[in-house]
Amino acid sequence: MRAKIQNAASEPVRSEELAGLDFFRDLADRYLSIEGLEARWVPIQREDLRPGKPDALRLHHLLSLTRAVEETLDSAFRSGHVPGTAFFSRGNEAAGVGSASCLREEEWLVPMHRNCGAHLAKGHPPVSIMAHFFGRAGGPSEGRDGNFHMGYRPKKITQLISHIGTMVPIAAGIAWAAKLQRNGQAVLTYIGDGGTSSGDFHEAMNFAAVRKFPLAVVIDNNQYAYKTPLSDQYACPALALRASGYGVPGFLIDGTDVLLVREVVSRALERARRGGGPTLIESVTMRLGGHSVYDRFTDYVDMEKFKLWQEKRDPIKRFDQYLIEYEVLTPEEIAASHARARREAEEARDTALKLPFPDPAKVAEGVFAE
Amino acid sequence: MSLITYREALSAALWEEMERDERVFLVGEDIGLGGGAFYITKGFQQHFGRDRVVDAPLSEAGFTGAAIGAALAGMRPVVEYQFADFVTEAFKMIVDFAAGNHYRRMGPVPIVLRLPSAALVSGGPYHSVNPESWFFGTPGLKIVAPATAYDAKGMLKQAIRDDNPVIFMEYKKFYNYRPADLPPQLQIDVPEGDYTVPFGQARTLREGEDLTLLTFGTSVLEALEAAQVLEREGVSAEVIDLRTLVPMDKEAILRSVKKTGKLLILHEARKRGGVGGEIAALIAEEVFEHLDAPIRRVGAPDCPVPLSPPLEKAYLPGTAQVVGALRELAAF
Numbered sequence: 053m054r055a056k057i058q059n060a061a062s063e064p065v066r067s068e069e070l071a072g073l074d075f076f077r078d079l080a081d082r083y084l085s086i087e088g089l090e091a092r093w094v095p096i097q098r099e100d101l102r103p104g105k106p107d108a109l110r111l112h113h114l115l116s117l118t119r120a121v122e123e124t125l126d127s128a129f130r131s132g133h134v135p136g137t138a139f140f141s142r143g144n145e146a147a148g149v150g151s152a153s154c155l156r157e158e159e160w161l162v163p164m165h166r167n168c169g170a171h172l173a174k175g176h177p178p179v180s181i182m183a184h185f186f187g188r189a190g191g192p193s194e195g196r197d198g199n200f201h202m203g204y205r206p207k208k209i210t211q212l213i214s215h216i217g218t219m220v221p222i223a224a225g226i227a228w229a230a231k232l233q234r235n236g237q238a239v240l241t242y243i244g245d246g247g248t249s250s251g252d253f254h255e256a257m258n259f260a261a262v263r264k265f266p267l268a269v270v271i272d273n274n275q276y277a278y279k280t281p282l283s284d285q286y287a288c289p290a291l292a293l294r295a296s297g298y299g300v301p302g303f304l305i306d307g308t309d310v311l312l313v314r315e316v317v318s319r320a321l322e323r324a325r326r327g328g329g330p331t332l333i334e335s336v337t338m339r340l341g342g343h344s345v346y347d348r349f350t351d352y353v354d355m356e357k358f359k360l361w362q363e364k365r366d367p368i369k370r371f372d373q374y375l376i377e378y379e380v381l382t383p384e385e386i387a388a389s390h391a392r393a394r395r396e397a398e399e400a401r402d403t404a405l406k407l408p409f410p411d412p413a414k415v416a417e418g419v420f421a422e
Numbered sequence: 423m424s425l426i427t428y429r430e431a432l433s434a435a436l437w438e439e440m441e442r443d444e445r446v447f448l449v450g451e452d453i454g455l456g457g458g459a460f461y462i463t464k465g466f467q468q469h470f471g472r473d474r475v476v477d478a479p480l481s482e483a484g485f486t487g488a489a490i491g492a493a494l495a496g497m498r499p500v501v502e503y504q505f506a507d508f509v510t511e512a513f514k515m516i517v518d519f520a521a522g523n524h525y526r527r528m529g530p531v532p533i534v535l536r537l538p539s540a541a542l543v544s545g546g547p548y549h550s551v552n553p554e555s556w557f558f559g560t561p562g563l564k565i566v567a568p569a570t571a572y573d574a575k576g577m578l579k580q581a582i583r584d585d586n587p588v589i590f591m592e593y594k595k596f597y598n599y600r601p602a603d604l605p606p607q608l609q610i611d612v613p614e615g616d617y618t619v620p621f622g623q624a625r626t627l628r629e630g631e632d633l634t635l636l637t638f639g640t641s642v643l644e645a646l647e648a649a650q651v652l653e654r655e656g657v658s659a660e661v662i663d664l665r666t667l668v669p670m671d672k673e674a675i676l677r678s679v680k681k682t683g684k685l686l687i688l689h690e691a692r693k694r695g696g697v698g699g700e701i702a703a704l705i706a707e708e709v710f711e712h713l714d715a716p717i718r719r720v721g722a723p724d725c726p727v728p729l730s731p732p733l734e735k736a737y738l739p740g741t742a743q744v745v746g747a748l749r750e751l752a753a754f
Contacts, residue, residue: 192527194527196525197526211526211528213518213519218487221486221515225488225495226491226494229496231473232497251483252483259488263476265488
């Protein structure tokens with residue numbers, strides 16, 4: 053399957069061609085592969101990516117669960133159960149699920165704030181995610197933090213801080229430890245399109261490349277850094293092209309195709325595990341919502357483009373259609389999967405809402421490890 | 423007595439801990455083949471290899487963050503900053519991520535951040551900082567300030583074995599000092615082999631009855647000199663070296679103030695926003711009734727550290743200034 057895709061690579065792409073890159077049109081049936089100074093288009097043979105039925109059921113469940121968990125949290129927010137704010141990943145579910153499902157149980161995931169799908173794919177139980185959002189004692193931070201500022205140590209998921217970009221060095225460091233421990237593990241992390249402008253991102257990419265840390269970095273390019281459009285964020289045609297500058301391989305892919313994400317990320321992780329060093333993958337999606345629940349995004353988002361992506365590149369609709377078209381699952385099986393995800397999310401919410409709040413007397417406890 | 427230098431004590435601690443525990447590794451700019459700006463790790467890379475003594479690219483945020491990540495994943499990194507001043511580049515990694523990780527219930531971050539601190543001759547505004555107050559207000563960081571070779575070695579070992587992030591201030595001015603070069607109270611031998619110095623235990627450098635002179639870091643020298651001058655004038659000053667700022671030996675401070683009734687806090691860092699203010703408030707809150715005089719502080723003036731020798735001399739709290747403050751306190 054892999055050999056087939058790689059052999060299909062075309063002639064190097066000229067920079068004039070990349071200057072007018074249109075993510076919607078140009079990534080529809082191919083992806084860009086960057087090696088050294090050359091970028092090449094690689095056609096996608098969708099038949100080659102076809103999963104077996106158990107795999108398809110698992111991926112479908114995770115995708116559907118991601119949306120169900122976030123929709124349930126959204127309504128819980130509107131009912132006043134979520135202190136603070138909430139960031140959701142609508143439009144990005146396939147990128148999170150497709151990438152994190154490539155990690156082995158013992159490997160670390162370093163997620164960002166829009167990677168609910170990655171959390172679920174790595175095994176973070178929905179009830180724990182909900183408890184965290186609700187500021188309950190049973191959540192992973194026991195009420196110390198909320199929103200997607202969480203990790204889950206039992207499944208080797210780190211938490212994050214609000215300072216965008218900082219997590220890429222942390223992920224590089226976990227990969228560094230894997231290298232020193234010679235445990236054959238790779239690490240996966242994410243950064244948004246906005247985060248790539250931060251110095252931390254650059255420092256970590258450079259260090260990881262110099263030392264060949266086993267790391268895969270996915271740029272979740274959802275086309276808006278809060279309210280700033282891409283044209284005000286960076287001047288290169290694609291962020292993946294920066295891979296050349298670090299001396300690592302790069303990919304520019306449509307991140308709404310869960311099977312493609314999985315294929316490219318699993319290849320990057322395999323390379324990392326073999327000692328090949330980091331890979332930079334730009335996964336393009338459209339943020340199908342505001343930055344946070346408070347954001348009136350219709351003020352600044354190009355709604356025509358928004359509707360186009362919503363109709364044609366909704367990752368969950370896409371996967372449903374694919375599975376039917378390639379006769380992997382029946383429409384009934386897909387409907388049952390959606391119903392199951394919805395039920396699981398709502399049960400998790402009900403359970404989490406019954407958990408106690410943290411004990412205020414313990415507010416100053418646990419600052420230091422004893 | 424072996425009486426090694428402060429620098430040799432630091433090197434020995436690192437070397438022995440690396441031999442003892444293979445999870446310990448070092449990262450910093452120029453520390454590999456070059457042995458670091460101050461040669462603390464000279465010869466380390468040749469012995470321990472390129473994987474455990476890592477020349478980092480010029481990127482404090484990147485390599486500090488990476489060291490924190492490695493600590494989360496089971497390693498024991500020791501980060502060297504070329505000068506304490508440059509830690510600002512990595513500030514968010516330390517105060518936002520490493521310090522809070524345990525409180526947010528995601529596990530400890532066992533990392534040591536070595537900060538070559540305080541003035542050296544004409545270091546200027548960007549090579550002379552006393553960084554303690556930058557970190558003092560952040561929960562989750564331990565802050566230590568060894569003034570002797572004995573403490574330097576024992577506290578660095580302790581820091582490496584601690585499960586928390588430790589801000590390890592070491593003093594450039596002291597690197598070449600042997601205990602024999604110092605006042606008798608600081609001529610503390612560094613024993614052969616393994617020992618640690620627990621955090622949170624102040625050391626009384628000299629017993630006294632009339633007033634307490636509380637200090638740490640480079641200022642221990644001025645403190646001892648000033649106490650000696652006062653002794654000739656018939657004033658008995660108790661000199662205490664705090665050694666650790668977080669955790670702080672509150673008991674030792676309160677005990678001494680209750681005994682003498684008068685307190686002078688001395689540190690090389692600026693007075694404004696300094697650690698001395700916190701200690702003064704602690705005394706005022708807890709043992710006010712034992713005070714026989716207002717609490718005095720001596721620290722640097724409210725400006726950056728200047729380079730030109732006469733300016734630098736005017737900036738750094740010198741013995742004469744301490745003596746003056748002690749006299750006033752004694753006479754109150």
